[in-house]
Amino acid sequence: MKQMFMFFVLLTTLSSCEDVIDVDLNESAPKLVVDARIIKNIENDDAFARVKLSITKPFFETGTTHVNEAMVTITDANGIVYPLPNLGNGLYGLDPFIVEANTSYTLEVDYEGERYMATEILEPVVPLEFVEQRNDGGFSGEDIELKAFFNDPPNEENYYFFEGLSDRGDVYDTFNDEFFDGNRIFGFYSVEDLETNDQVTFYLHGVDRNFYNFMFVLLQQSTDQSDGPFETQPATVRGNLVNTTTPDNFPLGYFRISEVSILTYTVQ
Numbered sequence: 001m002k003q004m005f006m007f008f009v010l011l012t013t014l015s016s017c018e019d020v021i022d023v024d025l026n027e028s029a030p031k032l033v034v035d036a037r038i039i040k041n042i043e044n045d046d047a048f049a050r051v052k053l054s055i056t057k058p059f060f061e062t063g064t065t066h067v068n069e070a071m072v073t074i075t076d077a078n079g080i081v082y083p084l085p086n087l088g089n090g091l092y093g094l095d096p097f098i099v100e101a102n103t104s105y106t107l108e109v110d111y112e113g114e115r116y117m118a119t120e121i122l123e124p125v126v127p128l129e130f131v132e133q134r135n136d137g138g139f140s141g142e143d144i145e146l147k148a149f150f151n152d153p154p155n156e157e158n159y160y161f162f163e164g165l166s167d168r169g170d171v172y173d174t175f176n177d178e179f180f181d182g183n184r185i186f187g188f189y190s191v192e193d194l195e196t197n198d199q200v201t202f203y204l205h206g207v208d209r210n211f212y213n214f215m216f217v218l219l220q221q222s223t224d225q226s227d228g229p230f231e232t233q234p235a236t237v238r239g240n241l242v243n244t245t246t247p248d249n250f251p252l253g254y255f256r257i258s259e260v261s262i263l264t265y266t267v268q
Helices: 001-016 210-219
Strands: 030-043 045-055 071-076 081-083 086-087 091-094 104-113 114-121 127-139 143-151 158-165 170-176 184-189 199-207 250-268
Touching: 030 104, 030 114, 045 071, 045 104, 081 199, 114 250, 127 199, 127 250, 143 199, 143 250, 158 184, 170 184, 170 199, 170 210, 184 199, 199 210, 210 250
Parallel strands: 030 250
Antiparallel strands: 030 045, 045 091, 071 081, 071 104, 086 091, 104 114, 127 143, 143 184, 158 170, 158 199, 199 250
């Protein structure tokens, strides 16, 4: 009985020592996040415009705050305005969208009395040609590795954004041709548990130097994160959009116009 009494006293003492600690974090004002792109498929010349709008949230809050009350337009160099209708969940889009080479396009987002803008031109790309499979990769020597090859045009400064997407996992990378100008190069894809008959879709986007630098930094920051480069990052990375109403209240994100080559591969 004495031992039970001492155990009860000890348990009561320990439970009374628990304190609730509120962590007071410095929180910045919410910012508009703009993920905007015009994509033209070089295999069939189809093109579309997509703009995803959301608001940043405090560190401990989860979920996404979609923006569905904005007015989104794209204006070409001839002054033709293309309104992008709201498709729901913060997504605005137009499909098909006519995009021409050597023509500038300006994105405008009007939200809560402020205007956000960026101007870009179409960045060309070369086609993905074939996929090479290796079955003895990785540290174990038993992993499947894929290489999607393309030929870089000679005597040009080219920048690329590469995606390898499948149900097993996604891989993102950026390239510039400083060290392989005019040569054959590949995008590398390797994820755990890749098996025969899995389908992997490769996307090779032509981008400019600014977007290359933007994505390079995002990918460096997200190396140790499982959610990829499009989730909240530990440091602010400025894109090409500006707030013309209140310059200090700059948005996050980027507006790009890319040609893309798409190649789907079934693992052998």
